[in-house]
Amino acid sequence: MANLQQTWDNSYFYTGSDDPQIVATVDRLKAEIKTLADLCAPFVKPIETAEPLAKSQFEGLLAQVRAAHQQRTDTAKLLGNLRTFIASILSVNSRDAKASEWKPTLQQLGAEISQATKALDIFLLRVNDDFMAALVADPVLEELKFSLWHQRQLNDQLLGLAEEKLITGLSVNGLQGWGNLYTELSGTLQCTVDGSSVGLAKAANLLSSPDRAIRSESWHGINGAWESRAETVAAVLNAINGWRLEETRQRSHHRSLHYLDKSCHQSRIDRATLNAMMTATYQRRRLGQRALTAMGKVLEISTMEPWDLFAPPPAAGQGEGVSFDQAIDVVANAFGQFTPAMGDFVVMMAEKGWIDAQPTPHRATGAYCTSFAEPKQPRIFLTFEGSMNNVLTLAHELGHAWHNWVMADLPRYKTYYPMTLAETASIFGETLVRDALFEQASTPEQKLKIAWEEGAAAMTFLLNIPARFTFEQKLVEARKQGFVLADTLKTMMGDSWQHWYEDSLGSYDEMFWASKLHFSISGLGFYNYPYLFGYLFSLGIYAQKDHYGDGFKDLYTNLLRDTGTMTAEDLVQHHLQQDIRQAEFWQASLDIVDRAVSRLETLVG
DSSP states (O other), rough: OOOOSSOOOTTTTTTTTTOHHHHHHHHHHHHHHHHHHHHHHGGGHHHHOOOOOHHHHHHHHHHHHHHHHHHHHHHHHHHHHHHHHOOOOHHHHOOOOHHHHHHHHHHHHHHHHHHHHHHHHHHHHHHHHHHHHHHHSSSSTTGGGGHHHHGGGGGGGOOOHHHHHHHHHHHHTTHHHHHHHHHHHHHHHHHETTEEEHHHHHHHTTOOOOOOHHHHHHHHHHHHHTTHHHHHHHHHHHHHHHHHHHHHHHHHOOOOOOOOHHHHHTOOOOOOHHHHHHHHHHHTTHEEEEEEHHHHHEEEEEEEGGGTTTTOOGGGGGSSOOOOHHHHHHHHHHHHHOHHHHHHHHHHHHHHHHHEEOOOTTSSSSOOEEEETEEEEEEEEEEOOOOOHHHHHHHHHHHHHHHHHHHSOOGGGGGGOOHHHHHHHHHHHEEEEHHHHHHOOHHHHHHHHHHHHHHHHHHHHIIIHHHHHHHHHHHHHHHHSOOOOOHHHHHHHHHHHHHGGGGGGSOOOTTTHHHOOGGOSSSOOOHHHHHHHHHHHHHHTTTTHHGGGGGGHHHHHHHHHHGGOOOOOHHHHHHHHHOTSSHHHHHHHHHHHHHHHHHHHHOOO
16 A cells, blocks of 8 residues: 555645744634625614615615625635644644644634624524525525525524624633633643553553453543542533523524524434434434444353443454555445445545644543535544554444535635534445445454444444433523532533433443533534434445445435535435434334344344
């Protein structure tokens, strides 16, 4: 295989956090934001007067919208590149002082762009349908069609121009500041494992150790580190959720919007879809519990514990782990069996230095896919140390990256897909790899190794992800009544795990509210059920391979390309002629999980 890199090469954009070009870019952004504010100023008067537009005004206003839209696009790309660059540095080294200084500055510039364009945004959301029809008929502005239609569904939640700008400005040092605090903590906390002081990212990888004592020590070390900052994380969660609740209250002059309705709107799904999926999953929760029981049987553990949830099968502990180059080869071959272009893309990502996986001392926890805006280039971050779980995480993030890649030629506003559909491509990538490895397996031990990963997926998606959803609902409801203490958060998390895991675990992870990043993401809430959606939805799509034959590859690509311009319901109806508001869709996917769990149980014997 060609020369593969395990660290990012982002030198095309900047040389480092101390690159003088960053200062020049920030100065340019400030000038462009002023230009943008001037271009959006003409929309203040139409908002304030609220008079219907005459058709004689259309041409002039369309020209002004076009100019402001083009300027916003250019400015957003410039800021997007710099934000991605600085974020990439902090992921690898959370103690990079210069990058840490730039982060709040860039958040402030993002807020200033939003403030500068707020008059334009409100104008477009409130303007009459005749003008909207003329606007989306414009070749330059046509890309806004779906975005505006979707946003206009919440017009009754809009405040006045001054209030909207105030909320945006205050959020930089308020809402976003709390999220920044959590990110800093996760990158700097240390814990002791096997006599050594390690970062949380390293300790998290040790949860996949074949040695149960190491797993236990790692889990207790991680929880101990977060326990030492329990009150701080409790303050983070209370501040973030308190902010969201108060903002929602301020917006509820015409209609009170339930927090799940807001989340579903962001996810571009109906509440009926969410309810159908969660109800079907709870009815079949035994699938995840069965998988957990089978894994315990293989490990000869009578009662599984939270530190066993990422344990590998015994055979995985024999011999050396998978190298990064081998992992790329595994994923590239699996993706390539589906379509050669997808396999070539995986190799290209590693050759170009678009993946950062090398363990570093002050590395952020977790894994993600991001991208630069201009030129459109995906980037992947994870901490790779040779486990099968690392290989599947790599496949997951490369699935995201492929999703971005096949949309690279689309206009910017047509590439904004929701959380739910984002996780579809990533989990589809995981499924490709698991299936390919199972087909290649020639011994019972090799087959068990892959079936184990399928069982682990069933356990994670059908138990852990829903438990997060249940906890977050409890958190928001409790925050309505007042500040939620750390001890109360522990109790709520334990109750949420009990609701889903029941007696399949000997104890529950009561500190999961602190150790799991997703609860402290300031930009959006309920970043949990989209993973379950993506898991079941991708299995439902994957099951169509034989039905559509050779045409399935094009169907999948076209489906991904449409994720930025359709709701999830419309996307599935258009491409698969199915209704995801109905339980039958989700039950069919759960039947696929049932077969995978049964295969694991058979191999376990």
